[in-house]
Amino acid sequence: MTKRAKPEILAPAGSMEGLKAAIAAGCNAVYIGGNRFGARAFANNLDQDEMLEAIAYCHLHDVKLYMTVNTVLKDREIKEALFSYLRPYYEAGLDAVIVQDMGVLRFISRHFPKLAIHASTQMTLTMGKGKEFLEKYHVNRIVPARELTLRELCTMRRETSMELEVFVHGALCYCYSGQCLFSSMLGGRSGNRGRCAQPCRLPYHMAEQNRSEDAYLLSPKELCNLPYLAEMIEAGIDSFKIEGRMKRTEYTAFVTSMYRKYVDLYFALGKEKYRDYIKKNQKEWEEDLQNLSDLYNREGFTQGYLTGQAGDSAQRHPGQKGTMLASKRPKHGGVLVGTVQKVNPKEVIYKVQKTIHAQDVVEFRNHSLTPSYEYTLGEDVPAGTLVTARYKKGSEIRIGDQVYRTKNAVLLEKIAQDYLRTNEQVSVQGHCVAQKGQPLSLTVTLKGQTICCQGEICQKAKKRAIDESDIRKILQKTGNSPFYFEKLSIEAEENVFLPVGAIKQLRRDAFEQVRKQFLAQFWREDTVTPEDMDNMGKDTVISEDMDNMGKDIVMSEDMDNMGKDTVISEDINNREKDDQKGHAVSKESLKPQIATSVTTFEQAVAVCANPKVDWIYFETAVMTEKELSQAYHLAKEKQKEVWLAMPVIFRHAIWDRFEHKIQIIRENAYGQKDIPLIEDIWDGYLIRNMESFAFLTKYIPKEKLRIRLDHNMYVMNEEAQRFWKEQNVTLFSASLEATKRELEAFQNYEPMEIPVYGKIPLMVSAQCIQANQKVCVCQDPKEWHKQIIFEDQKKRRFVCVNYCRYCYNIIYQDIPLYLEEIADQSTTIAGSIRYSFTTESASLVERILQGNMPCKTQRGHFDLGIE
Template sequence: MKRKPEILSPAGSVEGMKAAVLAGCDAVYIGGSCFGARAYADNPNQEEMVEAIDFCHLHQVKIYMTVNTLLKNQEVREKLFAFLQPYYEAGLDAVIVQDVGVLRFIRKHFPSIAVHASTQMTLTMGKGTEFLKQYSVTRIVPARELTLEELRLMRKDTDLEMEVFVHGALCYCYSGQCLFSSMFGGRSGNRGRCTQPCRMLYQIEGRKGKNSAGQYLLSPKELCNLIYLPELIEAGVDSFKIEGRMKRAEYTAFVTSVYRKYTDLYFALGKEGYRQYLTEHSKEWREDLRCLAELYNRNGFTQGYLEGLSGDFTKRSGAKKGEMLAEKRPNHGGVYIGRVLSAGKREVTYQAEKKLSAQDVVEFRNERQQTSYEYTLGKDVLPGQRVTTLYQKGCRIKPGDSVYRTKDAELLEKIRKQYLEKKMQSAVFGKLAAEEGKKLLLFLETEKDGEKISVKCFGDLCQKAEKQPATEEAVKKSLNQTGNSSFYFKELIVQLTGNLFLPVGVLKKLRRQAFAQLERKLTERFRRNDTIFAEKEAEEGKTRKRQAVSLSASVMRQEQLSAVLECSAIDVVYLQTEQLAAEELKQAYHRIKASGKSPWLAFPVIFRAPVWKLFEKEWEKEEGIFSLAWDGYLIKNMESLHFLTEVLGVIREKIRLDYNMYVMNQEAYYFWQEQGIGKLTVPLEASEDEIEEFSFLHGTECIVYGKIPLMVSAQCLYANTGECVYMDSDKQASSVFFQNQKGTEFLSVNYCKYCYNVIYQKEPLFLEDRDGRWERWGIPSIRYVFTTEGGKETAEILAGRIREKTQTGHFEQGIM
């Protein structure tokens, strides 16, 4: 049998952290006061975080801190060291990281801490992760879109620990690839400030699909993979991660307890015994699922992508991708409890199908699941009982409307009593020795990780009693009043020699001092003192060289390529492979060569196992696209880098990182230099000042025109809102326009060849070359990115005649 996975719980606050520990987690992940992906959670300050580290270690729980955002250059230079140092020295177990610059910084200054590669890094294969070990990475958190088969393959390809999300909110977009919140509101998900545009209403334009009316087209249901625990265990997953740092402590406690319970049952009973247990205890299983839904669900649950596509969360079954979406409402769906029997102008009557409790929140919904009215129950209600209540004027409720409970007061109170109000104390052996004329002595001993740890604490000199001497029973009673301390006496021996005067206050003071001493000894085992106060590295190239600017263009279609080849100013052509078949790519290569321009091959945004196989087959062909002498390669992920260097044997000097490889700071640039890669693309979230900073870096290219990719998703908006038009052609791409409630338009394109969907902002980015700034700044290359443009439009854009409205992205105002 495989190793038992860790139960990793969210801690959006100190209360949430303690709730998770009390409920039986093995580890918690928590954000500090900055640099975490949940900037709006009730994150602890420095003092609280150090206390949290000690609390977890006292209870044999690991604690990981999220530094899983992109950091700006100034933040790395001036803030990161001071931020991490106290937590590192206090014994923080690991740091969860997105930014490769942060990876390098941690290895340089904090050498003995483990680093976990965040799901924000969009890792989809084990191949290509081994080199991360040199940066103290011990664990990877793969993209949530992976199937069970892909997870099994990842386990074969790497011995790094594998952490998988099993419960909680899902993103529509591959984590780390979303610019939607950033471009609409200036709050970047890559900076922990996502405004959740995926939870907003959208409307499809010009289609009569099932979602043509305004619905939550980008809002996934909550993930619940409880049914898949055996498969995930057998796939070799090392950590079951629960999402929920923005949710209440009761949620954290109960979800943790459920995953703890069924994981322990599987390892106690074995595969067959576990299956039999679920059969014999089906009522208990269903009740646990009901409670999970009462705490939080979005139109039910989904199993995510484990079977490739997903459906009913109570059984294993594939389904259409659209069934993963909570199209009718974006927030907590509650649990169905009945239907409206009658409704007057101000009064409504419904019949409860479940037991309801006082302080439950009851909600009435119309046929579109929109809330008509909600109220808080004043008394308990039995199943089958009719309930009549008044409702506010103006609310529309009619017979047949659904009634839901969105807050189960009885369940919340039960969780509070069972976990949140529960004392968590570790057992200790104690021995008190008292003898007249000698100092009072309390000896404590406990066991942690198989090691016995003990302390001796001395008190005042013992005095002879003039009247009533202390008794063993009275001393034990005083010492056993441990209150809210971290320990309790599993066994306590009291040795009294002579008739002694031992005041209760003296005994309690000694116990407090001894407990504090034991706490220090237990937590000091985790302390570190090997911080490296290294000098700052000299920044790259302090002198800016004015140089001629090279122009490049990225194309997806033949007609775009024709227009680009007609433009004498273009030096480099990037061929995107999403819509061009292999033969077309070869023809395009020869056309570019014949024009005297430089042909580069652009790899896919997402490079999963099926894409790897597709490319591997092409590599095996004698006259395939990889037999051509490409001048360079543009990559958007780690997997492409591994394929190019380890399979094709491409030298790293011929590789350029695209915008979504996120070189946001000098440390990230040095990271890639250490990998032999010096060519990069400025991130699309960079401001004017930040782009100017990049001019010091050799090999920098800046995108100055193109539709901004707001999301890259494994979902297909076209198929979800109508019939799929994929005809098994690697040229095929389907597209659909949609808009938000303000009328802002977006374009969704599904690239069927690689099975991902890209949502573009309709207004393209365009950064004019005012006063020759690119040459003045020393930016060596600028790029035009063409996606949906036709041949004529491409030619006009290259000639400077852009007819549609454009935008400047974050050029004038940076991200928060």
């Protein structure tokens, strides 16, 4: 049996202080943001000098540093800033970048050939099926969607040899990462640009109620998978990732230390003895979990989705209510330490059930966890003690209210002593020789790297000589230097003399030399500048097999220019075929073609009746197979193009369902001329994820496969378009975060399909408001398109729609997008335009297509855009 490797402990670092604390606590790697392009724009991110220092510090401590470049970049940012931003870090030995944007991925793989790329959780990867499309761009690690179960992670482990990095602790998003426009559309702060304002942590209430009993409808608890650490090791997870770049340094240090402790314990004891140890040492185990809670929790912890799709301790079943949300309090919950026994006009008496200490902060809360008063303790209080405390006038404290500790001063002080106030020096070995008439020499060895440094000439002592013990004491006073002598041998002649300052200077010089020599092994000098790329492409022909051109540099200028002045012959042939069919997306066309997406059978009938509609995207989450078949044939009768809209999320269960359907079609079609194969049914496919792309390329011949990327694939730059063109995808939908000016710039490359009408999808979630607030109804097909209306404190309304067939919810803005001038075809920036219908009735669909807008509308980011 192959020996299992220890998983990496990957710690967050929101600052240099946090990075050092994480390393002191035992992490194997840290992830951190620079001052641009990271998903935590408001963290204390490092500037260039600090980042270079951080890379060196990590390497000296045998720790890897991964830098976040995990936002969607605009075209000018890639062209004007990305190369110069990354170059110094790459040359200094940056270990990897974490990337969301396919354009960024392509750019980095071409210009920084030896830099590992980690596919961010923002890519919403739920399977390992698309690995071959990523591997050739130097991706060696996937950070899967946090919604995957342990079973799915095990399957993913079998599907790919890439490393898997899984979140084990910290905050959870309500939405699939990378599929959220909530903050963007409500306040202009885009999560895809690292500026999420977390509106999911605000209170909401169901429109059918005066107020919601559970006000925080979209706020998940904190994740803690320490109880499932053994199972995750046995599943073959390569990296345990801790969330928390915005949290305090003590949090980073202690959480890291806990996962370090139990991973090491597992490998020291083995599979069975580890589990026995936990059972036999419950007091220690519970104390560790309580300390984690003291640092940060939201109404306790959840195991997330690991044990089942509904998360927490059991898989959701029909009639069961969800338990994964912190529905009463969106911030740190603290630890319950007491209960109010008596309330006097100016004083409250409460009984302490856990020992609390001086400088702890305690908070009084009612049954709804609403805080009424907090104060800082002045002395230690043992468990079982009745405490009398004065409270602020007007505080609504009642008998039975609970008292929570929100700051554990003793724990924070211990963490500071163990991890924050330590100088994490690296051990070296030294040998010093002092001989009269010769330079004082110091040989230092650091992890196999050896240097010999010489200082001043040793003199014959005129008064007091310096001996071996004197030299040792001086050399071992390393102070705040990065090193200490683990071993130090001294050879000193009798009656030799050197000034103390000369010995200290030699130590400083030797340490600096060995540091430089050690770090030199990480330096790189093989960047491919944009100018190099231009020159390389002039005499280079594109190869069908990218690997034939070398693993480091894969594209020529010909590929860069594709779509500007020339296109490859295959693309021309496809365009000519498209022209014959009458559905080409032509740059010269002054009249964009009209597409619609429909969710229900009634919408499909209404759309088919409109002669202006050129093609239809059929959603499959709601319509029955009979309805879908009828709608398909009706559209064909009306000479519409019929496209299949693939699911927004494409997990293993959905893959299996689609695969089974194809097998049935092919079995029925065998030897039957009147039954078409799957590739002959649909004119094209609208995809929203990499898994759908992998599925379609597996089952449909390349020459018959027409794909359009939907808006959530975020093609916001030409590099992203080129990435997909290299996969033979040439049709794109505009991002809902793109402005008119940005879309006009794409006219020089490839016109996009622009959404002109539709309720904007703010969130795609594996959570379910229906199940969380009431009960799960997924077994009733009549409820598969159930709509729940809720509101925020500003009375803005949102529509949450169940898509139970594929087990996700989508939350839409109630006020739809409408771009009238593009819908009226008074502007020609679009290759095609799309009306997206979700909850509309058939009569409303008819009116909207006629240009008779019956409701209030909005323009999204089309005019102002995002930062």
